[in-house]
Amino acid sequence: MSGHASTYEPKTGFTKWLDSRLPVVRLAYDSFVDFPTPKNLNYWYTFGGILAVCLMTQILTGVVLAMHYTATVDGAFASVERIMRDVPYGWLIRYIHSNGASMFFLAVYIHMFRGLYYGSYKAPREILWILGVVIFLLMMGTAFLGYVLPWGQMSYHGANVITGLIGAVPVIGDSIKAWLMGGPSIGNQTLQRFFSLHYLLPFMIAGVVILHIWALHVPGNNNPTGVEVRKDKEGLKQDTVPFHPYYTVKDGFAIVVFLIIFAAFVFYMPNVLGHADNYIEANPLVTPAHIVPEWYLLPFYAILRAITFNLGPIDAKLLGVIAMFGSIAVLFFLPWLDTSKVKSMRYRPVARQFFFGFVVAGLLLGWCGAANPDDPIIPMGSDKLVVSYTDANGNEATQTYEEYEAAATFREQKMSEGVEAIIAVEKAPAFRFVHLAQLLTLYYFAYFLVILPLLGLRENPKDEPASIHKAVLGHDRAAPAPAE
């Protein structure tokens, strides 16, 4: 499973016997004990370990919750409340599971931004990156399915919005939608299949995680310099340390700090990341005033809603769906879109500015996703009231007012004259959330499709250090042409 020669030597009779039959101890030893790891990994590199803990936490708590959960439209909401009130420590296990989903995404986003910054997606780690994007997609699917299970208002209507997206696909969209829901609408049959798939997907994630680690251990870790570990014996020794104890301890410390933050959410603010509407049982006839997904899906939701215009034969709705899925699909092509030979942004001062712009764009997209798209961010003038009526000559006429009282008085006056008059609000021009989301969506795609491809060809990167060893010793500042 790794690209280096095995150093495991079975000592006892039993381990020798086992090693010649199922070398599982050898596999673990070579992967997690004597695995040569670059010696300059910083704390941004601990999120892989943190994510492994997150996945195990979700599977463990999820299996327990499934013992108490009822996947029927009549029983689901009540069974979740029963878990919260009656099942011993059910509240704790459910809060760990629900907040665990948020922690999982927090860690995965940091992990992905780390990969973007240090160029960890570039050759020879393209497959490693692509498997990571597959895991991310599976995570989003799992999170969406799981959010439906409590059968609250946000569960039901959020699921309605998401399945509605599939209906936007021309010709076959409606059939696929009905096939997924198992009927004309989201009902009992939908809840049951979502539960089954929500249980299945985490194990698929675990499977892809194994491939992800495998694909990591063939080329070995990237590192903050982006300079590869030297493969000759002396270089390998200078550039790396064994995974254990150096990174087991470093990862362990980071995991403990992460769990402290996790526990703060679970014990002190277990519902701060959720929506109060989801504690109301699902009612298909009443849509909550403001449907929003969980925070970790907000940037993509903002991209979906940013598309309010048609493009040729493609209507806005389908275009929004294409943009949303495209924003993730583009990640699959990133290893070939970034044309720079230099991996780490440490040595790409111009690209670094665009990278931080991308991080800000991602965060602001999240802000837009949470807001009502029509709300103004920067108002330009105030809303006006327009009274429409028919004047003495029988023509349509309007009168504009700033204050409600004046408009109402005028309307009453017209009505008393026997003329119909209607008051309507004329919204003042403003820079709205939808406009910001459109600009940010443009930047999101431009970063991958324009900036990274062109920048790699045009920028002047700084000199990279000759080796990880030299960089660690501080010799990377004034690096002359490396003379080997």
Place this chain on the structure above:
Amino acid sequence: MSDAQTKPHETVDEDRRDFIHIATAATAVAGAGALAYVFVDQMNAASDTKAASSLDVDVSKVPVGGEIRVLIGGKPFFIRHRTPAEIRAAQSVDLSSLPDPQSDEERLVPMQSGEYNPAILVTSGSCTHLGCVPVGPAQGNTGDFGGWYCPCHGSHYDTSGRIRRGPAPANLPVPDYNWLSAAVINISL
């Protein structure tokens, strides 16, 4: 049989082997396809789900200016008793100004007598944007055009259920329904 065992095969009949390979693979693919069909089709609507797909509604119970909402197979439908002013508003619109032009009459179903009853409007209750349920007279918000307003993404529908402003691409669809008597309609999916 004993001949075949004693005589060693010196040549391999490649055509015969190709035939066996292709035939085996084709059989396996056909079997996998047949199995896949079963596992895909089980996701489609079950017979009982399909059976619960129509409903009789007594529209005489709907108050003037108000509406009732019914669920058929889990899908919401609006049955609205329009006021004369709302009917006039629906009929007097310039069709060329509509995003999805339809006259008010096209959105009604004639009664058994062949006449229209413009007071009763039956529409789907799913916003054509992303399937939220718009709010209406009972919720105190009928949008800027007096019909329905979808709070999710701000689509405004008029008193004929036609889209007037907002991201929704189409009018609220009129479901298949027919008049069983002057007071009862049957809506089916």
